[in-house]
Amino acid sequence: MIKTDIVVIGGGPAGICAAINAASSGAKVLLLDRDSQLGGQLIKQTHMFFGSQKQHASVRGIDIPGILVKEMEEYKDNIQIMLDATVLGIYEDGVLTIEKNDDYIKIKPKGIIVATGASEKFPAFPNNDLPGIYGAGAVQTLMNVYGVSPGKSVFMVGAGNIGLIVSYQLVQAGVEVKGVICRGPRYGGYAVHASKLKRIGVPIMPGHRVIHAHGKDKLERITLIKLDENKKEISGTEFDIETDVLCISTGLTPLGELLWQMGCEMKFIREFSGHVPVRNEELETTVPGVFVAGDVAGIEEASSAMVEGRLAGLCCAKKLGFTNPEYSSLKEDYLQQLHDLRSGPVGDGIRKGLAKIVV
């Protein structure tokens, strides 16, 4: 059984930042990720990031793990990294079990930071299991990690930031994007992403829904229907579009299984797209010593995930007696950064969600 001060579960932007700050405060940290490299979803994000310089704005997502890993090297005496390691469960006695390359490993930490991220939501329609229908994450993995084109032509379902950005990346990869739909009368992502797609020639079609996929062995055609302002179907407006790939980008939901196992109080928060843990300002859940950061705490951007990671790492270490000499000023800075990132109109939902869940 491995013993350590803090286990960080998930090596995405939130988890890496949490590990850095816990280690820089003096705690021994074990950082776990189920993938064979650190970075989480960042390793697929070929576009420049938003936010401020502190969250690496205008740097491409794919380059951010390198910057963070370099920062982590400063504290290498305090950080152990375990890759290809999937956390299977967390038990009442605070023991984590892990599967790593067919080995079964147990870990007993004093504190836990859960940064497991999110999973994709999937819409229900007939034949949605046909080959050629992918989640946006899979399309990005194929295209941006392995350099494999997902198909010749793609139709995108969902026009949030992910749908708009992945459409743009598909065009960059030389794939025809036949259109981007969303159910509401307005697309949800940033206007700059939509404008970028429009001038490249990709149709953006708010007020549509996929009602049927067709194909014998693989996707060949989809049927769309128009929706009114209230997202109600307008009968008689069905039409077909030929495509060999349908990319689903209809949102994410927090990946909180481990938090449920530990008995953290969870609440369904509409603004965060699923169940998220009740926590305090320092990101500690209702189970003492268990902290959260990033999308598992509520779907947001990578910029705020990184800041949350830093805050959770700092505060979890403090809880175990490792107080960073600059604890107060750092904490204040992180809270201010989070406040700033969430203060505008696109942060409306996040602020509403936080008001329901932060105690």
Place this chain on the structure above:
Amino acid sequence: MLKSTGIPNEKDLESVIPPKERLAKGPVAIIECFEKIPCNPCYTHCARGAIKEFEDINDRPQLNYDICNGCSICVSHCPGLAIFIVDETYSDTEALVKIPYELLPLPVEGSFVTGMDRGGKPICRAKVVKVQNPKFQDKTPIISLAVPKELSMVVRFLSLEDYYSDSTIICRCEEVTLGEVRELIRKGYKTVEEIKRISRCGMGPCQGRTCQQLIMEEIAKATGERIEDIKVHNYRPPILPIKLGRINGGEKNE
């Protein structure tokens, strides 16, 4: 509208287009960022302090047109690719538009491409004057296009396909190419009527319905005239070609 179409409307654009007097002085940034989102690299990267300090990270950029010299540092650092540089002093008839372009292959300097508008529609032929792709731009090359001056606030993207190449057909009825029309204009035929008489453009079955405006645009581009000021060709009957036998002998009762 912007949030349903992805295209800013005229009112949006008015707020980011500098006054004529400023445009007449030289290059300047056009920041087409119309939504309050948490993002500020344009301001933090502007070495001249031309973009007003953000009090709130959700602020929209505010550009001081007199301090901005159109250096284009902000263009490749804007994660939304929403900043363009326009230089209306490039030549008497053309403006230079600098566009962030993240597709491959890159256009070649000196070649002709097609200028596209904000909706992705082809607008004009454009010469690639420069392709800037230094390391600090981090894979966001900036393409400088020479476009007709009146399109400086319209062209915002490019297609490598040269829609307006010399071999493009302008008059389908008489099979006259754009190159032939350009050559005639170069030789001094500068009205639609003259070009019609010498090339038969507009004398076929459609009687100019396809080619007339295209020829007018081409004359406007070459002479710098406004399209509003260019005369159409003479309209004479018959409006469509008919068999001579129909009019031979006049009206039935005649």
